[in-house]
Amino acid sequence: MSSPSPQQQKRVVDLIVIGCGNRGKNYARYTKEHPDQCRLVAIAEPRKYVREWMKEIYNLNSECLFNDWQSLYSYLLEFQKDHDLSKDENKRHPPFLDPTHEKTVIICTQDQYHVEPALAFASLGFHILLEKPMAVKAEDCKRITKAVEENGVKFAVCHVLRYSIYTQRLKEILNSGLIGNIINIQHLEPVGWFHYAHSYVRGNWNNEQTSSPMLLAKSCHDIDWLCHVMTPHKVVQVSSFGSLMHCRKENKPEGAASRCLDCPSSIEEKCCYSAKKIYLDTVKAGHTGWPVSIIIESGEEPTVENVSQALRDGPYGRCVYESDNNVVDNQVVSLQFDNGATCTFTMIAYSKEICERKTRIYGTLGELEIIGNTIHHFDFLTQTYKKIELDNEIPKTNLSGHGYADYYLMKNFIDAICENDSSKLLSNARETLNSHLLVFTAEEARHSSTVIKVNDHVDLTNVNSSPPTVSCDSRGSSNSKCELN
Template identity: 45%
Template sequence: MRVESHTAGSDPITVAVVGCGQRGTHYSVYALNEPTKCKVVAIAEPRPQTRKNFARTHSVDGSLVFQTWQDLHKASADTIKTIGKRLADAVLVTVQDSMHLEVVLAFAEQGYHILCEKPMSTNLEDCLKMDNAIKKSGVIFGMGHVLRYSPYNQEVAEVIRSGALGELINVVHIEPVGYYHFAHSYVRGSWSKEAESCFSLMTKSCHDIDILCHYIADAAPSRVSSFGSLKHFRKEAKPKEAGAAKRCLDCSYESQCAYSAKKIYLDSLSPLVHGGWPSSTIVDGVPDIENVTAALHNSRYGECVYELDNDVCDNQIVNLEFSNGVTASFTMIAHTSLICERQTRLHFSHGEIVGDMSTFTVTNFRTGEKKLHTPSLEGGGHGGGDLGLIRSFVEAVRTGRQEVLGTDISQILRSHLTVFAAEASRLEGRVVDCAEFEKAARERIGV
């Protein structure tokens, strides 16, 4: 087996990718665009065609291509034991959410620096265990809260920190998930059932609670309340014209349905260019007409959105009070034409910022000046946030400085705890004290 040595001098940071799906692919593009800074040297992926394609794209040696993360971990343990070196400098953990804890703990114990896709985990106790393990290992740790790393949010944060608009008083933030995005991911997809994944405020919107914590960086959430429900994607909302049809390809009402699988996955395919989200995510290999059609006949992605067993909220609001008195409100809503194009208003004592994740306008009440900011749009998803995160992580590993990431495991845990507290509020119908909530959780598991 060929083993990559630990980074020295100007050598690129080497990474092993655990999970070669959408998120693993997005982060790993950096290695293709900046080969002198980052190189993928090992992968673990259970799907044969996805594994083959990823290995070929990154020219990964066949001896370092594994079917499971356990195989990769064992190979790493063998090389550490025999020659005293890990397979790579860092591991990208981009597997299903429920697997994050076991993968992170296993590779942290071996001394790998880790970039983990959000969320930390799907339950509160596991997040606390991960926090404890990362602190014990002392490795560099990054979390897939990519919104922090987009040029847009970095520029917004600069205005906040400058004090030019006075004291921040209130933030209003909305995430329009998108009607077909929600149907794909949270009705038909991997995040549709809380028991198999987690509640939607965590799986979709921990990004947003984190960006609020980032904006209000000099304080911690102190109290939270929340309301929400699964309002639409239920059998009771099924159009009568659809009758007893269980699959879109068998439904006479399909052409009139906003959530038609044929419209979402087949009609969006170009006859000239294969690929594109979301069609690319429902097949193993090339998302051509034949493969996608087969998926619609045989998989959950072809089923009627009103006949499935999904149970996560399609709308939710969260109200936050921070320790410095700043208040914030957040809304997650499925039924929008915009796809994850967040809208934000930040209100200060002497001005305001109004933005849409692409541009933002700053109004200074003292001077009367109103200025439009148009941050540079880099490549990659989330307005350049994906690129910004992996670039920052690689630099943090190269320099051995956690602060390059602008956050650490304690802050990452805090925003996750806030999400769990908000969901507790929704379920229990009460205002939750964040400090008491964390204390009780730690007492339960003894950390």
């Protein structure tokens, strides 16, 4: 029996994670579940306690722990320079990278810090999985797209909604013609009142200038999902309206304190956004996961004592009416497609449901209603209403987020590399770029109160995709101090 050809042999992935927050840790778990396909070989993370935790969980050597991506990038560049000088293939890779494996990086830094590491690692030939959004500026999205295309690396942004079980089933239904031609889609994302207060009033994504607009930070994968559902049709016009209505200084109750722990009980008891209710009462009830775990910067297990301290000193204890937030709490985006079909997307902060999306799709032969992971169909001809069953087989994984879409995203990404099959990625760099540009256009329409025509053709000829220049205080190593020039 003949041995498989190099094209038939499955590859193995050496994985680096940059930014080991919730998302970075989540995706890294895949290596534990599929050690035959991939292994975590290094991390870049500024928080020492997180580095030490990852070191213990994934059995990493100290030489595989980097303070930031710049130190890691500089370290890898030194090996490349040594190889170029000596032509010794053994000097091309550091000890933690197997030269027979595929080099891959997952970038999960904060939104505004995506572009530089993406450009840097694309230039080194790393396949890239990039947390959403691609970048916070349209030009930077173009730079990343050009860089991954020029370097021929596999690339995906974590638009997890494309990979969910219900989306896969929905695409099959729509492609079968069950409801005829799509005329209109209504898509709602309810963020959830305490989720909005946690992440978008007190948290990392509360300010457009220091992070990104709400539509980009929270809902760029909803806009991408609508484009995916409507494929092959393209958006030709967009408009948008939205505002920050409630969590504003003028709405602060009279007599309320600047911090929830200092607020008079007569006021705090009536406030559903109270940090005391969201965090302190939650940990008292024995719940130590998200969102409580996020506010303890030391990485310790949340307790009444350290949660109380975090609320006294940190941003999560601030009154929601006195934070530095400016992202919208409600927004509507209207899309018109090239075949005349229309879509409306609504994001609302204040809801009972936490990110349980609701969608209605109206076709010429029937309609679909999707709530969470449930799809219902009404047929115009028979006037019957039925539930469409999804695949009930639950994968054996800890990556259960977004209805197991986190798992299927990682599976498809790693499979695409191991099998050298880009078709396993449900969007390419250009498609991702176009859906991001649509978000930027919607924001422009919101700020200008106009309807804007969309040009789907993007010329990247004059876009600068050069990697950043990094200087370090010593020859690239895990504890170097580096900065961008």
